[in-house]
Amino acid sequence: MEISGFGIVLLFLIGGLVFILVTLGLGRILRPSRPNQEKLTTYESGEEPVGPAWGTFNVRFYIIALIFLLFEVELVFLFPWAIVFGNAEKINATNGLWGWFSLIEALVFVGMLAVGLAYTWKKGMLDWVKPQTGVKEETSTVPQGLYDKINEKYS
Amino acid sequence: MVTFLFYLPFLLLFVLLAVYGERKISAFIQSRYGPVEVGPYGLLQTLADLLKMLQKEDIVPGAADKWLFLTGPVLVFVAVFTGFSVLPLTDQVAGAGMEAGLFFLLAFVSLDVVGILMSGWGSNNKFSMYGTMRSIAQVVSYEIPLGLSVLCVVMTAQSMDLQEISRQQGVFSANPNFLFGIRSWGIDLTDVGGFLTWNVVRNPFLIPVFVVFFIAGLAEANRAPFDLPESESEIVGGYHTEYSGFRWGIFMLSEYGMMLLVSLLGALLFFGGWNSPLPNIGYIRLADWTSGTFWGVGWLLGKALMLIFIQMWVRWTYPRLRVDQLMGLSWKFLTPVSLVLVFICAIWRLWMI
Numbered sequence: 001m002e003i004s005g006f007g008i009v010l011l012f013l014i015g016g017l018v019f020i021l022v023t024l025g026l027g028r029i030l031r032p033s034r035p036n037q038e039k040l041t042t043y044e045s046g047e048e049p050v051g052p053a054w055g056t057f058n059v060r061f062y063i064i065a066l067i068f069l070l071f072e073v074e075l076v077f078l079f080p081w082a083i084v085f086g087n088a089e090k091i092n093a094t095n096g097l098w099g100w101f102s103l104i105e106a107l108v109f110v111g112m113l114a115v116g117l118a119y120t121w122k123k124g125m126l127d128w129v130k131p132q133t134g135v136k137e138e139t140s141t142v143p144q145g146l147y148d149k150i151n152e153k154y155s
Numbered sequence: 156m157v158t159f160l161f162y163l164p165f166l167l168l169f170v171l172l173a174v175y176g177e178r179k180i181s182a183f184i185q186s187r188y189g190p191v192e193v194g195p196y197g198l199l200q201t202l203a204d205l206l207k208m209l210q211k212e213d214i215v216p217g218a219a220d221k222w223l224f225l226t227g228p229v230l231v232f233v234a235v236f237t238g239f240s241v242l243p244l245t246d247q248v249a250g251a252g253m254e255a256g257l258f259f260l261l262a263f264v265s266l267d268v269v270g271i272l273m274s275g276w277g278s279n280n281k282f283s284m285y286g287t288m289r290s291i292a293q294v295v296s297y298e299i300p301l302g303l304s305v306l307c308v309v310m311t312a313q314s315m316d317l318q319e320i321s322r323q324q325g326v327f328s329a330n331p332n333f334l335f336g337i338r339s340w341g342i343d344l345t346d347v348g349g350f351l352t353w354n355v356v357r358n359p360f361l362i363p364v365f366v367v368f369f370i371a372g373l374a375e376a377n378r379a380p381f382d383l384p385e386s387e388s389e390i391v392g393g394y395h396t397e398y399s400g401f402r403w404g405i406f407m408l409s410e411y412g413m414m415l416l417v418s419l420l421g422a423l424l425f426f427g428g429w430n431s432p433l434p435n436i437g438y439i440r441l442a443d444w445t446s447g448t449f450w451g452v453g454w455l456l457g458k459a460l461m462l463i464f465i466q467m468w469v470r471w472t473y474p475r476l477r478v479d480q481l482m483g484l485s486w487k488f489l490t491p492v493s494l495v496l497v498f499i500c501a502i503w504r505l506w507m508i
Binding site: 011027 | 210219241487
């Protein structure tokens with residue numbers, strides 16, 4: 001019997017699932033199950049946990065996910081391109097024009113995203129610990145001269 | 156069908172031996188003995204560990220989201236294992252016959268991120284949350300260089316079917332093969348085969364591409380030096396802090412499965428897959444003599460196990476990266492480099508015609 005390509009994928013999917021569930025089921029016969037209050041507490045290095053862990057998270061992860069999404073979509077588009085751009089028949093039929101033309105097209109496409117990457121890099125979004133930039137400007141109504149005088153007097 | 160019957164038992168046998176192998180290799184690197192007690196030379200150590208794990212209580216913390224906690228590890232394993240479905244085994248035995256097999260593999264293996272998120276979020280533990288967030292940021296970031304390096308191979312081979320990519324790199328090739336892939340030089344190697352027709356020789360720029368692929372593969376498998384998601388010195392156990400018994404073992408199984416998958420993929424894409432490395436020289440038909448069903452399986456697994464050995468060697472040689480170094484390496488170094496390599500490989504492909 002011939003199984004189609006996706007049929008084999010389904011076989012792997014179900015096979016993997018069945019294997020894991022059977023092994024876990026087998027473990028169920030072997031292992032004890034005696035839960036108690038202390039065992040069921042959340043592990044936090046021996047301390048009583050304060051509050052749930054489901055809280056807010058740093059926005060950096062969100063930005064990384066956004067950049068990833070852009071590049072992944074780009075990849076999805078580049079794979080079909082990679083199959084056709086170097087097609088020998090099409091290149092020979094157009095005297096080599098097909099290959100170079102589609103290469104330049106892809107260069108423009110990737111170039112735009114590369115500019116985006118450069119922009120986020122420049123903005124410091126890729127830096128995990130964002131660097132402190134600039135010196136804080138002191139705005140005081142007392143003129144600097146008065147401070148200098150005091151420094152001079154007591155030095 | 157045949158690949159399923161081969162890969163499932165092989166994966167289990169591999170995990171048993173690889174855990175033992177890793178402990179022995181690390182022991183050798185650190186001038187220790189490693190496991191010696193259980194069985195001859197400690198060979199049965201992993202089996203004993205497995206039996207112990209099966210007998211351990213499966214604790215579900217009271218504060219956890221029960222469904223996410225229980226199904227997370229299963230999803231991680233299934234996603235990794237389904238990735239094996241498109242891998243070929245020999246010249247006769249192909250995986251799932253799909254035009255876009257490689258594309259499917261990349262798409263499906265990415266699903267293990269969802270499994271990690273489910274188990275980390277479901278644990279309701281602060282250490283697990285940190286581990287999960289790091290893990291997702293890392294896997295997602297290294298997905299880009301991995302995809303781009305695979306794209307370079309797809310461009311060189313003009314196919315996404317792994318069996319077709321493997322067939323091109325040896326004496327079974329349907330198309331003529333030339334030295335460095337350049338037709339105009341006229342050095343025909345179709346009948347010679349061996350390592351001279353591997354992808355890394357057909358397109359020498361695939362060597363740096365392979366380095367990018369290897370680094371990204373290490374990060375995808377959450378292996379040291381990229382094992383920040385489970386760095387025990389900072390966040391206890393990362394996303395599997397709360398797991399115990401065999402449910403924790405599934406994470407280990409998936410990690411080693413991912414190592415094997417990435418290594419097999421590296422062997423198939425860059426180093427000729429099931430093709431023999433020995434070339435035909437005149438009447439000495441080394442490539443023809445060393446091709447066939449058993450030879451093919453042997454070459455493929457030999458190459459993959461070699462890559463796994465290098466992964467373990469790297470793990471016990473380099474210290475763990477810092478989080479900012481990790482993200483910087485992916486976005487500021489590997490991604491731009493692989494973008495440039497994509498265009499170099501594209502130009503090489505146009506020369507190959």
